[in-house]
Amino acid sequence: MRRGEESFYVDPLTLEPLTLAEEEIREGNEVVSGVLASPSGHRFAIRQGVPDLVYPFELPAIDRQALQQYEERADAYDRYLPLTFSTYGEDEQTVRNAMVDKLELRPGAIVLETGAGTGRDSEIIARRLGAEGRLYIQDLAPSFLAKNIERLRGVATRVEPALANGYYLPFAENSFDACFHFGGINAFGDIRRAFAEMARVTKPGGKVVVGDESMPPWLRDTEFGRILMNSNPEFVYPLPLEKLPVEARKTRLEWIIGGVFYVIDFVVGVGEPPADLDFPIPGMRGGTHRTRYYGQLEGVTPEAKRLAAAARAATGKSMHQWLDDVVREAARRDLGHGD
Ligand SMILES: C[S@@+](CC[C@H](N)C(=O)[O-])C[C@H]1O[C@@H](n2cnc3c(N)ncnc32)[C@H](O)[C@@H]1O
Incomplete structure (x- = not known):
């Protein structure tokens, strides 16, 4: 870790700043x-x-299990990974470059990659960032991260590796221009939190790109789907659309690598989407989106409803305006507030 870098990290639970304490041994700037x-x-x-x-x-059992499996597979991972692409006649570099394109990076950007594994995307991202950029590579599995560090040794971009859980990110909000993850999120102990964390640490206007396996619903009951899901249960994972954060804007979904992996990308916004919920809606019903939602009262008898509709029509008001006037007038009378 580069000297001074500690100020960029925060406590992944409390988000408080971290300071270097004890036993630091420095070699040059490291x-x-x-x-x-x-x-x-x-x-x-x-x-x-x-x-x-x-x-x-103390990680939840699902993450401990994933960690153990990945640690056991670290040596074989890069040997067998090309099969993931060649099975469908896809070129890995083309596919990964297209995913990284979705980050819309510019040289000099600060980017986070979670579950970065052995660095097969990290090296593509690093190339896009140039000498002015910074790439934070994170993974849960030490042996995967070690291979990634080795792969990226010598790239011009400043690379900052750390062991971290993809759903407890050790960064303050708005730390990154973009955030990338591919291949591990389906098995994270808290997928919703992982998306929320990526949105939290990415600056408004920045991109989040996330992909993993999921057999599309329309292929699940085909021979193609059944054979693949039987061989690799990872394909059974559902698409995590309902776990996206409310800050997701311009959200896009693409099926890649033989159409059995999803890639979701979105621009990070602030809070829920902006909308004018208060303009008077023209027409017979009237009111605003907000009054329609918050202004509901108990139902009335069909006869009272028919009378109300006729009275509204006679006044030419919208139903919202007629009701609002009638209710206010009756309330004032019953509360003894004379005009
Ligand atoms: C299938 S590999 C994908 C690696 C790399 N992104 C790639 O495309 O080759 C999944 C990676 O996610 C990591 N991982 C699993 N659970 C994680 C978690 N909760 N937080 C961070 N990384 C995790 C694994 O250690 C592994 O390196």
């Missing part, structure tokens, strides 16, 4: 070992220059 501490007393070790910011300290 902190090769030490401890990052937060005011709450959480401590995160730095080993061989890599901060371990994984939270929760």
Whole structure:
């Protein structure tokens, strides 16, 4: 970890700033070992220059299992991964470059990649960022991250690796120009939180791009779908659309790699989408979107409803205006508030 970099990280639970505490050993500008501490007393070790910011300290069973599986597969991963693409006659570099295109990067950008694995996308992203850019590569599995660090050694871009959980990101909000994840999110212990975290740490207007396996619904009951889902249960994972954050704007979904992986990309907005919910809606019903939602009263008898419709028509008002006037007048009378 580069000296001074500690100020960019935060406690992944409390989001408090971290400071370097104890035992830091510096080689030139590198902190090769030490401890990052937060005011709450959480401590995160730095080993061989890599901060371990994984939270929760005791991972849920699903993440412990994933971590163990990935750690066992680290050596074979790069050997067999090309099959994921060649099965469908796809060129891995073309596919990965197209995914990275969706980040709409410019040189000099600051980018986070979670679940970065052995760096097959990281090296493409790093190339796009140039010497002025910064790429934060994170993974839960130390042996995957080690291979990634090795792969990216020598790239012009400044690369900052850390062990971290993709759904507890150790960064303040609005830290990144863009955020990328491919291949692991389906099995994260909290997918909704992972999306929310990516939106939180990405600046408004920045892109989030996320992909993973999911057999599309229209292929699940085909021979193609059944054979693949039987071989690889990862294809059974549902599309996580309902887990996207409310900040997602201009959201797009594409099916890639033989049409059995999804890629979702969106622009990060602020809060819920903006809309004018208060303009008077022309027409017989009238009111506004907001009064229609918040202004509902108990139902009336069919006879009272028929009379109200006739009276409204006679006055030429919208139903909203007629009701509002009638209710106010009756309320004032019954509350004894004379005009
Ligand atoms: C299938 S690999 C994909 C790696 C890389 N993105 C690629 O496309 O080759 C999934 C990666 O997600 C990581 N991972 C799994 N669960 C994670 C979590 N909760 N937080 C961060 N990374 C996680 C794994 O260690 C592994 O490196």
